Amino acid sequence: MPDDVLPQTETIRLRADGGVLYATFDAPPLNLIGPELVRDLVWLIGRLSGPTPYRAVVFDSADPDFFLPHVDLTKVPEYTAEAARAGGPGDASLGMLYQRLSRLPVVTIGRLRGRARGAGSEFLLACDVRFASREKAVLGQPEVGFGAPPGAGAVERLTRLMGTGRALEVLLGADDFTADLAERYGWINRAVPDGELDAVVDRFAHRVAGFPADAVAVTKTAVTRVSSPSDDEIRAAAVVFQHLVREGSVGPRTAWLLDNGLQTRSGTELELGEAMAAIGPDQS
Amino acid sequence: MPDDVLPQTETIRLRADGGVLYATFDAPPLNLIGPELVRDLVWLIGRLSGPTPYRAVVFDSADPDFFLPHVDLTKVPEYTAEAARAGGPGDASLGMLYQRLSRLPVVTIGRLRGRARGAGSEFLLACDVRFASREKAVLGQPEVGFGAPPGAGAVERLTRLMGTGRALEVLLGADDFTADLAERYGWINRAVPDGELDAVVDRFAHRVAGFPADAVAVTKTAVTRVSSPSDDEIRAAAVVFQHLVREGSVGPRTAWLLDNGLQTRSGTELELGEAMAAIGPDQS
Amino acid sequence: MPDDVLPQTETIRLRADGGVLYATFDAPPLNLIGPELVRDLVWLIGRLSGPTPYRAVVFDSADPDFFLPHVDLTKVPEYTAEAARAGGPGDASLGMLYQRLSRLPVVTIGRLRGRARGAGSEFLLACDVRFASREKAVLGQPEVGFGAPPGAGAVERLTRLMGTGRALEVLLGADDFTADLAERYGWINRAVPDGELDAVVDRFAHRVAGFPADAVAVTKTAVTRVSSPSDDEIRAAAVVFQHLVREGSVGPRTAWLLDNGLQTRSGTELELGEAMAAIGPDQS
DSSP, X not given: OOGGGOOOOSSXXXXXXXXXXXXXXXXXXXXXXXXXXXXXXXXXXXXXXXXXXXXXXXXXXXXXXXXXXXXXXXXXXXXXXXXXXXXXXXXXXXXXXXXXXXXXSSEEEEEEEEEEETHHHHHHHHXXXXXXXXEEEEEEOOHHHHTSOOOSSHHHHHHHHHHHHHHHHHHHHOOEEEHHHHHHHTSSSEEEOHHHHHHHHHHHHHHHHTSOHHHHHHHHHHHHHHSOOOHHHHHHHHHHHHHHHHHSTHHHHHHHHHHTTTTSSSHHHHTHHHHHTTSOGGGO | OOGGGOXXXXXXXXXXXXTEEEEEEOOTTTOOBOHHHHHHHHHHHHHHHSOOSOSEEEEEESSSSEEEOOBXXXXXXXXXXXXXXXXXXXXXXXXXXXXXXXXXXXXXXXXXXXXXXXXXXXXXXXXXXXXXXXXXXXXXXXXXXXXXXXXXXXXXXXXXXXXXXXXHHHHHHOOEEEHHHHHHHTSSSXXXXXXXXXXXXXXXXXHHHTSOHHHHHHHHHHHHHHSOOOHHHHHHHHHHXXXXXXXXXXXXXXXXXXXXXXXXXXXXXXXXXXXXXXXXXXXX | OOGGGOOOOSSEEEEEETTEEEEEEOOTTTOOBOHHHHHHHHHHHHHHHSOOSOSEEEEEESXXXXXXXXXXXXXXXXXXXXXXXXXXXXXXXXXXXXXXXXXXXXXXXXEEEEEEETHHHHHHHHSSEEEEEEEEEEEEOXXXXXXXXXXXXXXXXXXXXXXXXXXXXXXXXXXXXXXXXXXXXXXXXXXXXXXXXXXXXXXXXXXXXHSOHHHHHHHHHHHHHHSOOOHHHHHHHHHHHHHHHHHSTHHHHHHHHHHTTTTSSSHHHXXXXXXXXXXXXXXX
């Protein structure tokens, strides 16, 4: 990816500024994590795994309401097949794709405005650092409300970041979190006033892009060695998730939510934390 | 425990609301953790280990000043014998009883008003989540001031929740903590204004009670697997505690405190953090 | 070190108050961690490893601007040789000296005013607890900006204290942190208003000094066992650091900083976080 011929993808817009690459999710209508977005993410992660002029990547969203809302629940086999292109059929999961993301030699930075829920939050958790708009960010892991534990690293990473008590509150409650509470719990590095967020992220990204690349890569690897989920943990979580999505109560509960506006720019999707508690008991 | 014939115990009052069981400690005069309360806790944990209509349990206290102040220091052998009924003589400790609590398939929620110190704090730490009244909650691990490390999981759980520096401050300082500071340190999930505490707890309890039970149980087990003390760690802590209580300086220091109002509704018990620093040096 | 004939060292002033020893770094002009200060630290840690009337040690600085700014970069072989006197040539590193500090049977307390960066921050991290002046404390790990990962425990301890996301921000960003942000991240126990800092530290130090010494020592060991870096981790970090300092881009970047006021009471040293981003790209 030389600076002057930056390729574009269907769902991720790329822009370079010196050693910093800005990758903006732009998959209307909702930035759902579906086959196209996963395909483009596989490509981008692959490119950043090799030689690149970039030292830091900032991930953000073109949609002010949605960073990455969650996976496309109508296309689980399709996006899983795309994820498998990164690691082979034995690693056919978003979780393992995110493991590759977390091990890139470049520094990955999440800049969060709008909603990051489910595998959208798990994407952020696999980035190195996460800064969020105090006014405009919303985080959630709604999976248990659907009927399955999160399958792409949230259990493993949130527990390490915030301890068991808060991780259980987040994961079992399946509720929405403000940026302020997410900061207090350690889900994100910091909640920043929206007007200052871009400056905070740009300053950090350009600093690290200017530091010696070998020191950055060695340090990142060393931190990861102290505390991060193993591939085996992530693979096991993916197996449980994929099994429960096929067999358990996920089907009827998802169907109820889809009937009530899920995956459209609706109140259900905007206030998913509320919606999770409104699913009829006959769907449980 | 069918909903319509809810049994009662001598020291724990039970009330059901849908899938949520409210368990209220009510062991006058002080809610000391003595043989009767441990006996009732063993029974309740046993019942919740099997089939039950409840999906979430809220633990609180009938005494506005004391949640669980600490163990009855005049009846250590007696309550330990009761605890042994849960796990057998090899697991004769509150710590191992709390391990069983932490592994219940139902969600356990601490609602804290008043003082939770020593094994009272360790009870909360073995619950899944902990919410506390900002104005009325007090937490403490005074054991080191008595002359022994905590023996029922505080070392193991606090270190994982808040890191070594803050855990050492809590454990070596043997001081009282406000809810606000306890939240900043990660001891509790959140300090909530007293007027909002019930609503926060009820909302959370009823949410999780409405979610698919298998997803809740699988997720809880997965979180525990990432970060929680092993049975061997807990057994070792109990052995050290029980040895130091019998042999060390615990005797004279406890005697001094008992002479000065410990285990009565006194200033010593209300402000135990202060009292720990007032014990005469000839008792150390 | 009997109370009445307290020896003094060239760079660390000692004062006793009951069971509390106050150790004040006083190595003008800047409190750089050089051969003399390391020599005195080796001596002090050795003395505190054996029988001593002291139960708690408070470390602070005579210089209002600098607690410990960082190592003397012009004397790395010399101070390393001094550190080797503590553990033998196989453990010739500040990191291993700090491991000994972290295992002292007495309680170690950092009272931070001024700047603690690099191995100065790592010294604090090896203390049991850390309290900092809200107005006057500054923390930083600038090593990656020099071109090497920290080599004396920062990677291993910060990751355990604050989780990967925040540790990566601190370590890769090489920026200065206020006491408030350091508290939010768990780097220090607490940011305390400057006018209250001495009282908070004195209260804590005298409390723990009055508690039974065996309970304190056993508890400290137990906490350390739950979460602290192994000697092997620390040794490996020292090897990487020493290698990169000799071979990598550390040389030219350090030279640029030394030409611009590093190791003098200059703007570069006072605002090192800013200076790290100003190093010319031809030095990277």
